[in-house]
Amino acid sequence: MTDATEASETITYDVVVVGxxxxxxxxxxxxRASGLSAAIVESELVGGECSYWACMPSKALLRPAVARADARRVPGLRHLVEGPLDAAAVLAHRDSYTSHWKDDGQVGWxxxxxxxxxxxxxxxxxxRQxxxxAGDGTVRRLIARHAVAVCTGSRAVxxxxxxxxxxxxxxxxxxxxSDHVPGRLVVVGGGVVGVEMATAWQALGARVTLLVRGEGLLPKMEPFAGELVADALREAGADVRTNTSVREVHREGAxxxxxxxxxxxxxxxxxLFATGRAPRTDDLGLETVGLEPGAWLTVDDSCKVTGSDWLYAVGDVNHRALLTHQGKYQARIAGAAIAARAQKVPLLETDRWGTHSATADHDAVPQVVFTDPEAASAGLTxxxxxxAGHRVRAVDHDLAAVAGSGLYADGYRGRARMIVDLDREILLGVTFVGPGVSELLHSATVAIAAEVPIERLWHAVPAYPTISEVWLRLLETYRG
Structure with a gap:
């Protein structure tokens, strides 16, 4: 650890971002858009986990698997995609989406x-320090006039x-x-990373065994989501075992x-252990400002750390929603709040949906699991x-019964659920599971975030024949 007094150079900015x-x-x-000067510190690649080891490469691996599965359900096309995936081409495509693990483009931006x-x-x-x-041992000290933002993310445990x-x-x-497809892959964990990687590598030719401690997959979503994904993984050839824990691991050669x-x-x-994440705060100097090293950082809705008037924690490190899109949302909120406070503009602390409040982290968090079938949810289960004490009703509908689903794929299987707050007649949550449902999710997110009354949703007419017609069927089921 290096003390600030050892720094060979001291530079001042309005905002210093770590990560x-x-x-x-x-x-x-x-x-910068608000006219403040800014510096950013990075020990690895600019672009972070999402660009090189998470969102982008994982979806590049999953897209061919899902596209082939979709094609196999379309008459007149399935016979053209019966062979195995070209693993080398898929991995090369993945490499291009990670810019071959080079960050020149991000640095240029x-x-x-x-x-x-x-x-x-x-x-x-x-x-504020x-x-x-640097790698050569050079030490610089950065001083922030207004704010330091900790954006160091999380790591796998x-x-x-x-x-x-x-x-x-x-x-x-x-x-x-990975630059190769393993012959046999054990995946430990039934959350998003576990099921997505099981889907991808099974499709690329690995024999996958998925070991899950709990009773089902995707435990943070509606139970039927995990059930449908587990059924599909088994049909694809994976060995899915629930209520199972690993006691020990031994390697002998390969x-x-x-x-x-x-x-x-x-x-x-x-x-592969996909068994949880921890904050990257263990060697961050938190003890120098009275905080516990290695801890998640507690923040308010502007992402300002509790008890501080200058330190912000944005993204995974505050443990509110470990999703890239939610972290970027928080970043927009935090950036606006930092600028407002720097310019002494009063924040409307009581405005839940104002520019400086990350309310969606409580009420309307969307997530897509890019398996086959896809699982997509927004808001509460x-x-x-x-x-949480709400008086609610769950309204379910079989996605296969919607006209657009049958046109999308033969043998379509899926399910939709909306959670209605009976006191306010608004939606608190929506879940879709089925091929192609990720593109339905933003409409659900808008309905939840905007607190659109059910009586208004009735007048939002879905196009026919599309899978989105499930909205009409859900509302009809609710109204009876």
Missing amino acids: AGPVGENVADRA LDSIGVDLYRGHGRLAGT VTVT VPDLPGVADAKPWTSREATS TLTVTLDDGATVEADEI LAAAEA
Whole structure:
């Protein structure tokens, strides 16, 4: 650790951002757009986890798998896509979407908006101070006139099990950047990363065993989402086991032996642990400002850290919604709040849906799981709504019964649910599961965020024949 007094150079900016992923980039961009000077610090690649090890590479791996599955359900086309995927072409396409793990384009964008980039490890060094230690040992001290924004994201957590260290397990990073298709892959964890990577690598030719501690997949979504995704994975050839935990892992040469809690074993070439994430705050100098190293940072709706008037925590590090699009949303909110406070513009703290309040992180968080079938949700599940004390009704409809679904794919299987607040007659949550449903999600997000009354939604007429006609069917079911 380097003390701030050892710095060879001190530079002052209005805003200093630590972490140049999508969240940090957006905070810096909003600061510059408001006329503030900004610096950004990054120890790895500009563009962050999303660009190189998460959103972009994972979706590049998944798109061919889902496209082939869709094509196989279309008469007159399925016979053309019966063969295996060209794994080499898929991996090459993935590499192009990560810019071959080079960040020249992202660096150029920062330069174009006038944000200064400092490469190295950034640490807080007291109030409004950040030290940056470069790879050659050079230390600079950055001082922020108005705000420091911590945008360092999160990292995958690997459980401390016997043999894990020697097994050289995959995390989400290795799973999205591997240059080869493993013959046998064990995936531990039934959340988003687990099911998406199981889908991708099974389609690319790996024999996948998915081990899930709980009773089903995708536990944060409606139960039927995990059920439909599990059925599809099994039909694709994956071995999906629930209520199962790993006891130990042993590697002997190229072969892994995974021992389960019941004593059974599974052999594999690689094992992916998709079992949770932790904040990247352990070596951030939080102790210099009275905060606990390694902790998630608690913030208000402007993303200002509790008890501070200058420190912001934006994106994964505040644990509000670990999703890139929500982090970028928070960044826009935080950037506007930082600029307003710097310019001494009063914030309307009571305005839930104002420019400076990240209300959607409470009420209308959207998420898509890009499996086959897709699972897409916004807002609250039935269980979450009831736990929050709302008086609600769940309204379900079979997506296969909608005219557009049958045209989209033979044998279409899917389900839709909306959660209605019976006291206010608005939507609190919507979930869709089925092929192609990700494109339905934004309409649900708008309806929830805007608190559109059910009586108004009745007049939003869906085009025929599309899958979106499910909106009409849900409303008809609700009205009876």
